[in-house]
Amino acid sequence: MISLVITLSLAICILGYTSYNLFKKVEKLESIVDSQQQYIGKFSNTVDYTKKRLDDIDAKGTFESDDEIGWFFESVKTLQRELNDFNINENRGNQQPNSPANRG
16 A cells, blocks of 8 residues: 555656646747747838838839849849748738749
8 A cells, every 4th residue: 555655656746747847848938939929020020111112112113224223123022022922921821932833
């Protein structure tokens, strides 16, 4: 009877320690996830802002007339389209980013 109590007490202590240890690890990982979500949110806001500014600049057509600047501006617009695929504010994380093969 005493050996059963000792065994159960030992099992409870081990389970308690492992539960506490896992709880602390989960709290630490949740903290990391929260900071990463904040970073991604800030990055998405920056992508939104640059998209709006780029659209404003592109609407005027100022850069299309000059060949060298037009080429650079087209490269910037291509880069912005690539960044838009990773913007969580637009697709809210529900869609997978478009792969280059799917864009045709």
